Amino acid sequence: MNIQHKTAGFDLPHLQEQDKLHRLLSSTLLKKGGDKGDKGDKGDGGDKEANSSSSPTSPPPWDATHFNLHNVEIFTDATANEQAEILQLCSCGLLEESYFIEKAGMGYMAKMVLLAETTEERMLYALFCGDEASHFDQICRFLSTPEPVANNLFLRFLEDLIESQDKTVLLFVLQVVLEGWGLSHYRSLAKNCVDKDMGLMLHSFLQDESRHHATGVTLFDRIDVTSSSQNTIIETLASFLQMVQVGPQSVVAAIEKVKGDLSRQQKVKIFAELDTETHSGSRLKLLRSLMSHPNAEIILQQLDQRGSFHPFPPEKCV
Ligand SMILES: [Fe+2]
Numbered sequence: 001m002n003i004q005h006k007t008a009g010f011d012l013p014h015l016q017e018q019d020k021l022h023r024l025l026s027s028t029l030l031k032k033g034g035d036k037g038d039k040g041d042k043g044d045g046g047d048k049e050a051n052s053s054s055s056p057t058s059p060p061p062w063d064a065t066h067f068n069l070h071n072v073e074i075f076t077d078a079t080a081n082e083q084a085e086i087l088q089l090c091s092c093g094l095l096e097e098s099y100f101i102e103k104a105g106m107g108y109m110a111k112m113v114l115l116a117e118t119t120e121e122r123m124l125y126a127l128f129c130g131d132e133a134s135h136f137d138q139i140c141r142f143l144s145t146p147e148p149v150a151n152n153l154f155l156r157f158l159e160d161l162i163e164s165q166d167k168t169v170l171l172f173v174l175q176v177v178l179e180g181w182g183l184s185h186y187r188s189l190a191k192n193c194v195d196k197d198m199g200l201m202l203h204s205f206l207q208d209e210s211r212h213h214a215t216g217v218t219l220f221d222r223i224d225v226t227s228s229s230q231n232t233i234i235e236t237l238a239s240f241l242q243m244v245q246v247g248p249q250s251v252v253a254a255i256e257k258v259k260g261d262l263s264r265q266q267k268v269k270i271f272a273e274l275d276t277e278t279h280s281g282s283r284l285k286l287l288r289s290l291m292s293h294p295n296a297e298i299i300l301q302q303l304d305q306r307g308s309f310h311p312f313p314p315e316k317c318v
Pocket residue numbers: 102105131132135205209
């Protein structure tokens with residue numbers, strides 16, 4: 001019981017299914033209106049097994065067009081089984097990412113409860129903590145035990161970021177930029193999801209996430225950004241933006257996992273067919289607009305100067 005977990009809580013284990021706390025958790029979630037009972041599985045956040053995303057008979061929740069794979073020759077030439085496998089891997093990756101983002105969200109909001117400077121701010125964060133717990137519970141129903149985060153650069157970045165003791169950095173990077181980004185990410189996931197229940201679930205997160213983002217914007221408005229915080233924000237965002245500049249790496253990794261090792265030339269071709277520059281370009285544009293804030297002019301200027309908002313061409317993505 002003395003193990004010190006990081007704030008993001010990525011390594012927090014789940015309790016056994018028969019543990020009494022599950023019943024208390026279910027009734028608490030129900031009271032909050034989150035636990036809508038079974039979606040074909042337990043919905044208890046415990047050791048999960050079969051569900052709609054991992055069932056071999058149901059189609060992957062996102063199809064080829066969502067990932068732009070319909071334009072990729074090695075994908076369109078693949079057998080139906082291989083195509084399904086690639087889509088399943090890509091879809092699973094999206095769900096796993098959401099699992100960890102919501103898990104980190106609980107830790108982040110709890111930290112902000114303690115950092116709050118007014119009663120109302122503390123109340124908001126306490127309520128947001130409940131939002132993220134409810135989102136997390138709902139995502140758990142669609143996911144079997146997720147992979148460890150070690151190989152996911154974004155999750156490792158998020159895990160380190162949440163440990164920051166600088167409230168200005170947390171507010172701007174996590175709540176203004178990442179929650180804003182998460183909002184549009186969930187919107188597009190909800191819109192393109194072929195699984196009706198999952199689509200509705202994702203859609204139901206949007207209002208909460210938009211309040212999380214708006215609170216970040218409102219609080220950041222009132223802050224005097226010190227030059228030390230400003231520098232940390234610039235460095236942090238530059239490394240985050242680079243993960244976007246390099247294009248849809250996980251899609252290429254999924255192809256490689258199913259089709260076997262790819263040469264550098266093959267990868268460049270795939271990034272080109274995925275239209276990585278357009279894809280990353282529009283994401284970077286959205287991120288830039290999220291960062292456009294009167295208190296963040298210098299931050300934006302510096303990132304502009306570094307070219308952080310320019311997507312990499314296919315050759316540079318490999
Ligand atoms: Fe959330």
